[in-house]
Amino acid sequence: xxxxxxxxxxxxxxxxxxxxxxxxxxxxxxxxxxxxxxxxxxxxxxxxxxxxxxxxxxxxxxxxxxxxxxxxxxxxxxxxxxxxxxxxxxxxxxxxxxxxxxxxxxxxxxxxxxxxxxxxxxxxxxxxxxxxxxxxxxxxxxxxxxxxxxxxxxxxxxxxxxxxxxxxxxxxxxxxxxxxxxxxxxxxxxxxxxxxxxxxxxxxxxxxxxxxxxxxxxxxxxxxxxxxxxxxxxxxxxxxxxxxxxxxxxxxxxxxxxxxxxxxxxxxxxxxxxxxxxxxxxxxxxxxxxxxxxxxxxxxxxxxxxxxxxxxxxxxxxxxxxxxxxxxxxxxxxxxxxxxxxxxxxxxxxxxxxxxxxxxxxxxxxxxxxxxxxxxxxxxxxxxxxxxxxxxxxxxxxxxxxxxxxxxxxxxxxxxxxxxxxxxxxxxxxxxxxxxxxxxxxxxxxxxxxxxxxxxxxxxxxxxxxxxxxxxxxxxxxxxxxxxxxxxxxxxxxxxxxxxxxxxxxxxxxxxxxxxxxxxxxxxxxxxxxxxxxxxxxxxxxxxxxxxxxxxxxxxxxxxxxxxxxxxxxxxxxxxxxxxxxxxxxxxxxxxxxxxxxxxxxxxxxxxxxxxxxxxxxxxxxxxxxxxxxxxxxxxxxxxxxxxxxxxxxxxxxxxxxxxxx
Amino acid sequence: xxxxxxxxxxxxxxxxxxxxxxxxxxxxxxxxxxxxxxxxxxxxxxxxxxxxxxxxxxxxxxxxxxxxxxxxxxxxxxxxxxxxxxxxxxxxxxxxxxxxxxxxxxxxxxxxxxxxxxxxxxxxxxxxxxxxxxxxxxxxxxxxxxxxxxxxxxxxxxxxxx
Numbered sequence: 001x002x003x004x005x006x007x008x009x010x011x012x013x014x015x016x017x018x019x020x021x022x023x024x025x026x027x028x029x030x031x032x033x034x035x036x037x038x039x040x041x042x043x044x045x046x047x048x049x050x051x052x053x054x055x056x057x058x059x060x061x062x063x064x065x066x067x068x069x070x071x072x073x074x075x076x077x078x079x080x081x082x083x084x085x086x087x088x089x090x091x092x093x094x095x096x097x098x099x100x101x102x103x104x105x106x107x108x109x110x111x112x113x114x115x116x117x118x119x120x121x122x123x124x125x126x127x128x129x130x131x132x133x134x135x136x137x138x139x140x141x142x143x144x145x146x147x148x149x150x151x152x153x154x155x156x157x158x159x160x161x162x163x164x165x166x167x168x169x170x171x172x173x174x175x176x177x178x179x180x181x182x183x184x185x186x187x188x189x190x191x192x193x194x195x196x197x198x199x200x201x202x203x204x205x206x207x208x209x210x211x212x213x214x215x216x217x218x219x220x221x222x223x224x225x226x227x228x229x230x231x232x233x234x235x236x237x238x239x240x241x242x243x244x245x246x247x248x249x250x251x252x253x254x255x256x257x258x259x260x261x262x263x264x265x266x267x268x269x270x271x272x273x274x275x276x277x278x279x280x281x282x283x284x285x286x287x288x289x290x291x292x293x294x295x296x297x298x299x300x301x302x303x304x305x306x307x308x309x310x311x312x313x314x315x316x317x318x319x320x321x322x323x324x325x326x327x328x329x330x331x332x333x334x335x336x337x338x339x340x341x342x343x344x345x346x347x348x349x350x351x352x353x354x355x356x357x358x359x360x361x362x363x364x365x366x367x368x369x370x371x372x373x374x375x376x377x378x379x380x381x382x383x384x385x386x387x388x389x390x391x392x393x394x395x396x397x398x399x400x401x402x403x404x405x406x407x408x409x410x411x412x413x414x415x416x417x418x419x420x421x422x423x424x425x426x427x428x429x430x431x432x433x434x435x436x437x438x439x440x441x442x443x444x445x446x447x448x449x450x451x452x453x454x455x456x457x458x459x460x461x462x463x464x465x466x467x468x469x470x471x472x473x474x475x476x477x478x479x480x481x482x483x484x485x486x487x488x489x490x491x492x493x494x495x496x497x498x499x500x501x502x503x504x505x506x507x508x509x510x511x512x513x514x515x516x517x518x519x520x521x522x523x524x525x526x527x528x529x530x531x532x533x534x535x536x537x538x539x540x541x542x543x544x545x546x547x548x549x550x551x552x553x554x555x556x557x558x559x560x561x562x563x564x565x566x567x568x569x570x571x572x573x574x575x576x577x578x579x580x581x582x583x584x585x586x587x588x589x590x591x592x593x594x595x596x597x598x599x600x601x602x603x604x605x606x607x608x609x610x611x612x613x614x615x616x617x618x619x620x621x622x623x624x625x626x627x628x629x630x631x632x633x634x635x636x637x638x639x640x641x642x643x644x645x646x647x648x649x650x651x652x653x654x655x656x657x658x659x660x661x662x
Numbered sequence: 663x664x665x666x667x668x669x670x671x672x673x674x675x676x677x678x679x680x681x682x683x684x685x686x687x688x689x690x691x692x693x694x695x696x697x698x699x700x701x702x703x704x705x706x707x708x709x710x711x712x713x714x715x716x717x718x719x720x721x722x723x724x725x726x727x728x729x730x731x732x733x734x735x736x737x738x739x740x741x742x743x744x745x746x747x748x749x750x751x752x753x754x755x756x757x758x759x760x761x762x763x764x765x766x767x768x769x770x771x772x773x774x775x776x777x778x779x780x781x782x783x784x785x786x787x788x789x790x791x792x793x794x795x796x797x798x799x800x801x802x803x804x805x806x807x808x809x810x811x812x813x814x815x816x817x818x819x820x821x822x823x824x
Contacts, residue, residue: 072692073682073787103678107693149705168695169703192705218767220693226686237789289708291790293677298789300675304708318708 003031005224006068006554012110012132014125016208017058017117021132026111031556033647035563036067038523039570040112041083041094046577046651048116055087055200056182056207058118064105064173064213065112067526071103071221071295073233074549075240075541076528078103078294080190082173086199086456087207088184088409089431092577093456095188095196096523097173098294101215102190104171108217119209124174126156127215137211144348145176145189152214174212175202176350178398182206183408185355185397189347193302193319194294197352198432198456224555232548236531237298239539244477245467246299249535250291253301254322255284256476283336284320292318299530305340312337317344323435327357331364332384342390349398354435356394359410363393363403365425372418378402424604427591430583432457434591441590441613444469444501446508448613449621450516453588455574461529463516467537468497478537486538504617509624517567521546524570568629569646572638575631576651579660585636588622637661664739666798667699667775667782669712673792676703676710680784680793684775687783689768696766698775699784712793714784715762715775717741723754723763743774 003009009031011024026040034043041063048061063083070077080102086093105113108129115125119134122141126133140148153170171191178186179202186202187195205212223229240246248256258281287307293300307315320343328339346353360382366372367382374381380389380403396404406414411433415423427434429452442448442464450464467476470483483497490496493507500508515533518541522529525546533540541549543560551557578587586594592603593615626633630642640661643652655661681697689696699714717734721741724732731747732754734740743754743763750772755763766773775782777795785795 073679073686107695169701218693218695220685220689220691220696220768222691223686226690230683230686234787237787290672291675292708292710293675293789295678296682297677298679300677300789302675306708316707318705 002555003028005222006072006550006556007031007036008106008109008111008219008221010110011112011114012127013114013116014132014134015116016119016123016134016210019119019134021134023110031068031554032558032562033566033569035521035524035550035566036111037065037070037079037081037526038067038083038094038096038520039566040065041081042092042570042573042577044112044114045083045085045092046573049085051580051582053085055085055090056203058116058208060085060204060207062115062204062208062210063112064101064115066102066106066110067524068550068554070526071106072223072553073230073296074525074527074553075233075236075531076294076297076299077526078296079523079526079528080105081523082188082196082201084199084201084204086201086431087182087203088198088200089457091430091455091457091581091583092574093199093201093432094523095198095201096461097188097190097194097196098297098528099171099190099194100169100295101171101173101194102526103295104169104215104217106217106221107219108215109219113213115208115210115213118207122209122211124152124211125213126152127213127217128156129217129219140211141180142177145174145350146192146348148174148176148211149192152212156214156216168216168218170214170216172212172214174214174350175205175210176348176398178202178349178351178408179206180211181398181400181408183351183398183400183404184413185352185359185408185410186350187352187355188212189350193317193347195347195352197354198459200355202350202352223553225552229549229552232545232552236541236545240298240536243536243539244482245536245538248476249299249301249530252282252322253303255282255303255320255325257322258325280334280336283325283334284340287336287340294528297528297531301530307337307340310337312341315341315344317347319343319347321353324353324357327354327361327435330357330361331390333387333390335387338387342387342394345391345394349395351394351398355410355433356397356407358433358435359397359407359414360390360393362410362414362422362425363407366418366422369425371420371422376403376418421604424595428458429454429589429591429594430457430578430587432459434458441611445504445613445617445621446500446512448590449588449618449625450512452590453622453625455571455578461519461534463512463519465497465500465512465515467535469500470498482538502612502614502617504620509621509628512625513628514564516571517564518542518546520567520570521563524566525550565646569648571629572631572642572646573648573651575636575638576643576648576655579635579637579655580658583636585622585626585634588636589618593618663797663799664717664737665777665780665795666717666739667714667777667785668794668796668798669714670792670794671709671711673790674701674710674712675790675792676701677789679787679789680712683783683787685768687778688773689766691768693766693768696764696768696773698764698773700761700764712784713760713762715741715758716760717775717777722757722759726753726757728753738777738780740777741774742776743772745771748772 066080078098083094122137124137184200187197289306291300292302411426411428415426447464450462454462487496595603681694684697685693
């Protein structure tokens with residue numbers, strides 16, 4: 001196996017303590033076993049960190065990993081993974097980020113960038129093909145993400161040739177003041193508007209005094225069979241046009257989902273049962289200036305927004321997503337200009353929008369219940385729809401000032417700090433806040449499980465076949481007939497999607513596992529899930545298409561089963577990492593059931609009729625999921641046999657040595 | 663009548679697929695730095711603008727080349743650089759209002775769009791129709807320069823609005 005087509009097979013290691021830079025070829029068997037991005041990320045994290053690693057200590061690592069398709073023309077192939085041990089959850093976390101960084105890092109010649117140690121003073125890393133420098137960033141420290149990016153670009157563009165900038169664009173991963181101040185809501189920003197968001201990744205960078213990494217590349221990615229690869233791309237682009245979701249995704253991106261969110265229980269009054277009735281489906285239309293895309297993406301779900309009148313006149317920026325509007329509804333202010341400006345503020349501060357939003361929704365609930373008052377918040381009135389309060393609290397979260405000192409640690413540590421039974425409102429799974437449906441319950445039984453079993457905690461990107469449910473609205477073209485047809489075609493079972501709701505269905509877990517492999521493979525290949533069946537349910541990319549793309553790109557022949565096993569391997573490894581940190585079956589339950597199991601009494605705020613989830617049915621599908629995945633049904637830990645099957649004997653030995661396996 | 667790649671930058675999303683496919687068909691690799699088409703990205707204003715050789719009726723690069731390596735085919739209108747003669751001095755690039763000529767690090771050579779033999783790959787992959795390849799009444803370099811100036815003015819106007 002060559003490994004020089006599709007992959008670059010090169011890892012760049014930067015030791016900030018020693019100020020040492022080196023490159024190593026990736027172990028040859030990793031390419032087949034872990035494929036890329038998410039696979040490389042967890043393998044390195046498992047080997048380099050463990051229960052003894054302090055997430056904000058110099059011993060934690062930052063892995064930035066691209067996949068074999070990153071930077072190619074395979075649909076939506078712009079992604080790279082940012083992986084560390086999370087300071088928010090204390091377990092594995094990763095952020096999958098689009099924009100330009102992943103492709104440019106590949107063009108510069110690297111599949112993986114590994115950062116270790118801690119710099120004495122603020123630094124940033126500059127990469128231009130094989131020139132790699134650790135540079136002083138004291139004058140950039142304290143600057144917001146947008147200004148920092150401007151200044152790094154200006155520093156590295158020879159002024160003599162003003163054309164150079166577009167000749168060879170610069171990709172950047174940067175933190176803002178949030179990361180510098182170790183706010184656990186801090187993310188890592190790719191470019192100006194894309195974020196590796198969850199798990200407090202930005203704080204890990206801040207703890208290392210690493211302001212960011214900027215990269216320019218001209219070495220390129222070799223492709224084994226260029227003509228065949230292009231044929232596969234053209235065929236897939238053509239197929240997209242037959243998908244009922246394609247037109248909506250291209251026009252609205254995730255903003256198109258907002259209209260359906262009332263039926264998906266996404267809008268939350270943070271467990272207090274209320275609903276915001278004024279769903280303005282296309283509220284952003286007047287301020288959308290144009291569509292924007294990540295590299296290599298025909299779908300262009302992103303937008304450039306420009307507020308032309310009113311209070312927020314002049315606000316410009318990229319990237320408001322549907323969930324920002326959903327958060328806005330939970331704030332009880334769906335004003336598009338405000339949300340656009342708030343989104344820009346978060347992007348500049350390097351603050352994860354969903355962290356900030358969910359923490360503020362929590363604060364609103366506490367305010368409403370009289371648990372906090374002006375005395376706690378430094379005079380800020382955290383009432384519903386108070387735009388100034390939302391802006392100010394977000395800023396405080398980034399700088400850890402005032403009440404932001406508590407909100408920055410949302411959910412678990414924040415509730416511990418505040419006390420006063422505030423933890424009952426701070427819903428989370430595995431320490432990761434439940435950001436969409438406030439209470440961790442999804443739209444269907446299987447979706448609820450998918451939200452909660454994910455390795456990085458509460459996560460809607462695990463699977464759950466979220467679109468293939470009858471309770472989405474027909475305007476997406478998801479009709480009963482379509483679901484029946486797809487069920488018959490894919491699983492020889494007409495009901496599997498058409499009756500995918502809160503009832504148990506005997507084959508739903510099997511279908512879910514299949515679907516999850518596709519989701520994990522998207523992360524391993526370095527592509528976005530929007531090009532897959534996740535968002536293009538009829539003609540999106542699935543395992544056979546991955547097989548074609550990766551084989552033509554790398555010249556290494558993969559079988560469909562081999563790809564599925566690779567996804568299974570990566571999932572098992574992530575789970576073993578978390579098992580080593582002490583996670584067990586109880587951590588796979590939605591918040592209110594977790595509460596019951598932990599404290600031995602029902603969650604005080606829920607009534608049964610609020611929640612459509614049946615405990616027995618949930619236990620039943622969880623058992624089934626463990627069994628199909630090869631995890632122990634009592635503990636949720638991958639069994640030695642499963643690890644053997646995945647070729648992870650070394651991990652099995654490690655778990656045995658640590659007495660996690662008998 | 664000669665054809666030309668015409669750009670509607672208001673439709674461009676900045677996806678870079680034009681540059682990706684260009685480098686793939688010309689070099690067998692994905693190396694946008696080697697692509698004959700590039701994208702200018704004004705991040706602050708959301709403007710992205712593909713830039714490619716316009717094969718001008720009166721190319722300013724042609725007389726500027728100190729080696730006489732640049733020629734223009736009268737029938738197809740295509741301007742080309744003879745790699746045998748070219749010394750990679752990049753004078754052509756400096757005088758071109760579109761920054762058309764490009765130094766390709768893969769071929770180690772200044773290269774120019776050649777319309778892929780009358781079937782431009784970039785136009786065929788553009789997902790939004792920002793790139794078109796219509797028959798085109800050849801304008802003078804002066805007219806095209808004016809058009810370019812207009813694009814720049816539009817961009818500046820957008821900048822000022824903020």
